Amino acid sequence: xxxxxxxxxxxxxxxxxxxxxxxxxxxxxxxxxxxxxxxxxxxxxxxxxxxxxxxxxxxxxxxxxxxxxxxxxxxxxxxxxxxxxxxxxxxxxxxxxxxxxxxxxxxxxxxxxxxxxxxxxxxxxxxxxxxxxxxxxxxxxxxxxxxxxxxxxxxxxxxxxxxxxxxxxxxxxxxxxxxxxxxxxxxxxxxxxxxxxxxxxxxxxxxxxxxxxxxxx
Amino acid sequence: xxxxxxxxxxxxxxxxxxxxxxxxxxxxxxxxxxxxxxxxxxxxxxxxxxxxxxxxxxxxxxxxxxxxxxxxxxxxxxxxxxxxxxxxxxxxxxxxxxxxxxxxxxxxxxxxxxxxxxxxxxxxxxxxxxxxxxxxxxxxxxxxxxxxxxxxxxxxxxxxxxxxxxxxxxxxxxxxxxxxxxxxxxxxxxxxxxxxxxxxxxxxxxxxxxxxxxxxx
DNA sequence: CGCGCTTTGTGAACGTGTGCACGAATGCAT
DNA sequence: ATGCATTCGTGCACACGTTCACAAAGCGCG
Numbered sequence: 001x002x003x004x005x006x007x008x009x010x011x012x013x014x015x016x017x018x019x020x021x022x023x024x025x026x027x028x029x030x031x032x033x034x035x036x037x038x039x040x041x042x043x044x045x046x047x048x049x050x051x052x053x054x055x056x057x058x059x060x061x062x063x064x065x066x067x068x069x070x071x072x073x074x075x076x077x078x079x080x081x082x083x084x085x086x087x088x089x090x091x092x093x094x095x096x097x098x099x100x101x102x103x104x105x106x107x108x109x110x111x112x113x114x115x116x117x118x119x120x121x122x123x124x125x126x127x128x129x130x131x132x133x134x135x136x137x138x139x140x141x142x143x144x145x146x147x148x149x150x151x152x153x154x155x156x157x158x159x160x161x162x163x164x165x166x167x168x169x170x171x172x173x174x175x176x177x178x179x180x181x182x183x184x185x186x187x188x189x190x191x192x193x194x195x196x197x198x199x200x201x202x203x204x205x206x207x208x209x210x211x212x213x214x215x216x217x
Numbered sequence: 218x219x220x221x222x223x224x225x226x227x228x229x230x231x232x233x234x235x236x237x238x239x240x241x242x243x244x245x246x247x248x249x250x251x252x253x254x255x256x257x258x259x260x261x262x263x264x265x266x267x268x269x270x271x272x273x274x275x276x277x278x279x280x281x282x283x284x285x286x287x288x289x290x291x292x293x294x295x296x297x298x299x300x301x302x303x304x305x306x307x308x309x310x311x312x313x314x315x316x317x318x319x320x321x322x323x324x325x326x327x328x329x330x331x332x333x334x335x336x337x338x339x340x341x342x343x344x345x346x347x348x349x350x351x352x353x354x355x356x357x358x359x360x361x362x363x364x365x366x367x368x369x370x371x372x373x374x375x376x377x378x379x380x381x382x383x384x385x386x387x388x389x390x391x392x393x394x395x396x397x398x399x400x401x402x403x404x405x406x407x408x409x410x411x412x413x414x415x416x417x418x419x420x421x422x423x424x425x426x427x428x429x430x431x432x433x434x
Numbered sequence: 435c436g437c438g439c440t441t442t443g444t445g446a447a448c449g450t451g452t453g454c455a456c457g458a459a460t461g462c463a464t
Numbered sequence: 465a466t467g468c469a470t471t472c473g474t475g476c477a478c479a480c481g482t483t484c485a486c487a488a489a490g491c492g493c494g
Contacts, residue, residue, distance in 0.1 A: 005406040009385055023471065032387045036453055036474095043473055051472040052460040068406050069413020076405065087304030088401070093385070097402040098409075137412050138405065161415065162408040164401075168226055168310070170249045178411045180404050184305070184381075185314040187397050188293065188355065189222040189285050191379040192315075194395045195354050196286020198378065240441065253444095253483055260443055268442040268489040 003041055006031050008064045015057050023054035075102035077136045077160070079151040080143035081111045081121045084166055088142060090117035102134040103127075107147065124151075128158035138162045145169045152179075220258055223248050225281045232274050240271035292319035294353045294377070296368040297360035298328045298338045301383055305359060307334035319351040320344075324364065341368075345375035355379045362386045369396075 010030045014022055024042070028035040042049065045063050049055045065071055076099050078085050088094070089104050104116055105124045112123045122130065130136065139155035141148050141163060148167030155163055162178040165171055168186070171179055227247045231239055241259070245252040259266065262280050266272045282288055293316050295302050305311070306321050321333055322341045329340045339347065347353065356372035358365050358380060365384030372380055379395040382388055385403070388396055 001410070002403070002407055004410070005400070005403040006387070008406070009402075010387075025471085030387065034453065036455090037451090039472060040452085040474080047473065049472050050460065051458070052462095052470045054471070067410070069409045070406065074405070074409045074412065083304045083307045087300045090300045091401075093402055094405070097405070099402070099405045138408050162412055164404055164408060170223070170227075170247065178408055180408055182399060182401070182404060183222070184308075184399070185226075185310055185316070186219070186222040187381055187399060188291070188311070188314070188316045189225075189287065190219055191355050191381060191395060191397055192286045192291045193218070193221070193284070195291065195379055242441085251483065253485095254481090256442065257444080257482085264443070266442050267491090269440045269491050271441070 001041070001044070003031070003033065003037075004064050004068055007038070007041070008061065008068065008070075011057050011061045011064070015061060019057055021054045022057055022060075024049070026054070070098050073098050073100055074138055075100050075134050075136050076138045076140055076164075077102050077127065077130055077134075077155075078104045078140045078142055079106075079124065079127070079155065080141065080147070081106035081108075081114070081116060082142065082144070085140075085142035086116050088140060089119055092117075099138070102136050103130040105130070124154060127154050131155070131158040131160055136160060138164065141165045141167055141171070143167055218258065218261065220248070220250065220254075221281050221285055224255070224258070225278065225285065225287075228274050228278045228281070232278060236274055238271045239274055239277075241266070243271070287315050290315050290317055291355055292317050292351050292353050293355045293357055293381075294319050294344065294347055294351075294372075295321045295357045295359055296323075296341065296344070296372065297358065297364070298323035298325075298331070298333065299359065299361070302357075302359035303333050305357060306336055309334075316355070319353050320347040322347070341371060344371050348372075348375040348377055353377060355381065358382045358384055358388070360384055 007027060010027060011022070024038040025035040028038045031038070042055065042060070045067050048059060048063055076094065078089055078101060081104050085104060085106070089101050094101060101117065101119050104119050104121045105127050106112060106121055107124045109123065112121050114121050137160055139160040139162070141151045141155070143151045145167045148165065148169045149171060152163055152165070152171045152173055156173055156177055161176070163171065163173065165179055165181045168183050173179055224244060227244060228239070241255040242252045245255045248255070259272065259277070262284050265276060265280055293311065295306055295318060298321050302321060302323070306318050311318060318334065318336050321336050321338045322344050323329060323338055324341045326340065329338050331338050354377055356377040356379070358368045358372070360368045362384045365382065365386045366388060369380055369382070369388045369390055373390055373394055378393070380388065380390065380397070382396055382398045385400050390396055
């Protein structure tokens with residue numbers, strides 16, 4: 001069900017272009033996936049399509065939002081005001097998509113107080129207070145690797161129940177805490193893997209586009 | 218085989234701590250995966266373990282590096298000197314892990330010339346020259362969504378064969394070009410999906426924080 | 435030298451996700 | 465009203481990845 005967010009973004013784009021109705025095939029092409037897969041995914045939310053016509057864009061947007069829990073905002077707190085933390089806080093895309101930055105914290109006193117993307121950096125000791133007062137359940141770990149586990153522990157203690165981890169370490173968290181990891185170096189290494197094979201295999205590295213990712217046309 | 222980079226990082230850490238030998242079970246625990254999975258993954262590179270003992274860390278590092286094509290550096294070029302592009306260029310982790318930033322380009326003349334992470338921003342028209350002179354095969358798209366497709370097209374024309382895309386759009390590229398996508402908002406939406414279900418399902422409150430948080434309709 | 439302990443490597447069962455193909459339902463033209 | 469074209473919903477077969485379980489293989493010790 002990791003494809004629902006992709007459908008949602010495409011549907012919102014379509015709605016902005018005043019498209020009222022879309023077929024599974026159209027949505028599949030825009031999303032770079034199989035049409036049958038689209039139908040299966042959407043049928044999982046219930047049968048909201050009209051046979052012979054397609055899906056009503058606005059209604060589908062509403063249903064996916066509901067399924068993803070995007071009917072209200074989810075404030076996030078960013079731990080680590082380094083390069084990445086600053087970029088994430090300054091990147092407006094989060095707030096627009098329903099994830100306003102409720103706070104940025106850092107352990108380094110010299111970083112506390114500066115203003116990033118309209119949010120003032122506070123000390124990590126204030127984490128619990130921020131999480132509780134702003135009803136934050138999602139924490140973003142954007143610290144150096146050696147500080148990541150401590151950041152995660154603090155987030156969990158403060159009451160966060162989901163963590164998005166950018167540090168290249170495997171976080172250990174209690175059961176029930178949800179962790180997703182984004183490791184930029186890993187992504188590059190996977191690309192380099194295919195690049196390396198490309199040379200040996202020759203130019204027919206079609207299989208290089210692994211099944212779910214990327215679109216080629 | 219997207220787990221090889223994870224193993225590699227752990228093995229390098231172990232090597233730095235002078236661990237010479239590691240069992241599949243030990244590696245599995247550090248990597249947060251199943252031991253049998255580790256053995257299957259490693260057996261894919263060949264039978265490099267010693268039964269009754271484990272795997273020699275240094276040798277395994279070498280083999281994985283070889284498999285991933287990390288025996289030499291892969292210079293990358295970053296398209297887009299906005300928030301994210303600056304963070305990526307300034308983030309030292311890339312160079313350390315074998316992906317030095319060969320250049321940063323932007324289409325905005327006002328951004329050209331500034332220094333980011335020791336690299337001077339150049340105009341996007343210089344992209345082809347950078348790619349060819351520095352033998353770049355991996356491009357990073359860190360532009361706003363509406364500029365991402367153009368950035369990808371330019372990268373492909375310049376000769377890049379792999380693209381790491383941070384923009385929330387589905388890139389259309391010729392066959393044989395490898396694309397990986399990292400969509401930060403999607404990651405958050407997936408977390409929010411589980412958060413939303415958490416409330417409904419009434420997960421036995423292991424986290425033991427206030428259970429009724431975030432309930433809304 | 436042989437025995438037993440440990441750990442790898444892998445065959446087989448299992449579950450999950452994918453894609454095809456087709457029935458069912460809807461709208462439209464005649 | 466009837467037939468036709470279109471598109472959804474879904475059963476089914478298939479392929480892939482995961483996990484278990486066990487035989488083969490190495491090491492150390494008596």
